[in-house]
Amino acid sequence: EVQLVESGGGLIQPGGSLRLSCAASGFIVSSYYMSWVRQAPGKGLEWVSIIYSGGGIYQADSVKGRFTISRDNSKNTLYLQMNSLRAEDTAVYYCARLRCGSCPFDFWGQGTLVTVSS
Amino acid sequence: EIVLTQSPGTLSLSPGERATLSCRASQSVSTSYLAWYQQKRGQAPRLLIYGASSRATGIPDRFSGSGSGTDFTLTITRLEPEDFAVYYCQQYGSFWTFGQGTKVEIK
Numbered sequence: 001e002v003q004l005v006e007s008g009g010g011l012i013q014p015g016g017s018l019r020l021s022c023a024a025s026g027f028i029v030s031s032y033y034m035s036w037v038r039q040a041p042g043k044g045l046e047w048v049s050i051i052y053s054g055g056g057i058y059q060a061d062s063v064k065g066r067f068t069i070s071r072d073n074s075k076n077t078l079y080l081q082m083n084s085l086r087a088e089d090t091a092v093y094y095c096a097r098l099r100c101g102s103c104p105f106d107f108w109g110q111g112t113l114v115t116v117s118s
Numbered sequence: 119e120i121v122l123t124q125s126p127g128t129l130s131l132s133p134g135e136r137a138t139l140s141c142r143a144s145q146s147v148s149t150s151y152l153a154w155y156q157q158k159r160g161q162a163p164r165l166l167i168y169g170a171s172s173r174a175t176g177i178p179d180r181f182s183g184s185g186s187g188t189d190f191t192l193t194i195t196r197l198e199p200e201d202f203a204v205y206y207c208q209q210y211g212s213f214w215t216f217g218q219g220t221k222v223e224i225k
Contacts, residue, residue, distance in 0.1 A: 035214070045155075045163065045206055047214040058213070094162055104153035104210055106174065108162040 002026035004095050004109030011115045016085050022078040022095030022109055030073045033098040035105065036080045038091035048093070049080065052101060063089075085116045120145055120209050122217035130225040137194040139220045141207035146187045151211030154183055154192045157219075158203045166205075167192065197222070 008020040020036070036048040049059040049069040057069055068081040078095050092113050096105035121144040131137055141152070150170035155163040165174040167183035170190055180195045194201055202224050207217040 044218045045208075045216040047216070050214070098210075102149075102151055102210060104165055104168040104174075104208065105155075105163075105214075106165050106168075108164070110162055 002097075002107050004097065004107060006093065006095055006109045006112040009093065009112030009114045011117065012085055013118050014086060014116055016116075017081070017083045018085065018114060020080040020082065020093055020095075020112060020114070022080075024076050024078065024097075027097070029071050029076050029078055033101060033103070034069075034071065034078045035096050035098060036067075036069060036078075037094045037096055037105070037108075038089075039094070039111075040088075040091045043091075046091075050098075050101075051078070082114070085114075087116050090114060090116045120147065120212050120215050122207050122209060122215055124205075124207055124217035124220045126220060127218075128221045128223060130223050131197055132225045133197050133199055135197050137192075137197055137201075137222055139192040139194075139205055139207075139222075141185075141190040141192070141217050143188045143190075143209060147190075147209045148211035150186050151209055152183075152185070152190050153208045153210065154181075155206045155208065156201075156203050157206065163206065194222075 003025045005023045035050040051069045066084045070079045092111040094111045095109045097107040123142045125140045152170045154167040157163040171183045182193050204219045204221045206219050
């Protein structure tokens with residue numbers, strides 16, 4: 001059974017750092033494209049970052065230079081390192097799987113809430 | 119960046135009625151790389167439709183998608199109680215962007 005389980009969210013002060021994890025089971029993370037998508041409270045969905053099966057990486061302009069996506073193949077886990085956090089980064093962060101770069105997000109985790117506030 | 123605009127913002131309907139949701143793109147979506155997702159309160163989004171008109175695995179046939187270029191539609195032929203939710207369109211032909219969502223609520 002395919003599962004994605006996010007963790008690492010919490011309350012953090014502006015300017016702080018946080019690392020989110022997404023543990024996968026039922027498939028091999030490195031064989032797929034993996035992405036992070038966020039949703040601010042009461043708002044819509046926003047794509048954040050993606051890592052290709054071949055290792056290529058892209059980020060949304062809103063997080064470029066501050067967030068870094070990575071994966072640990074030995075742990076079958078996806079990560080999102082978030083630095084210089086701002087209030088507008090407050091959101092539920094979902095990890096999601098794609099079969100290719102021009103494919104939809106076919107499976108999502110349950111999300112982890114990040115709250116940036118002093 | 120391709121901007122997706124969904125309408126209406128809210129659709130108030132009764133169970134058994136037909137729902138028609140619209141998604142308009144600011145420029146043509148290549149090769150109909152357009153998907154629809156359903157999100158219920160407190161849950162992650164779920165893929166319903168991809169390639170503008172193909173149903174994802176396990177999605178009932180009361181859900182259908184159509185359209186091409188810049189205009190796309192999601193139709194739910196007969197609303198079931200579990201269909202009341204928020205629906206998002208997404209294009210994945212040029213990076214990945216989402217519409218702002220349409221809420222289908224019980225009238």
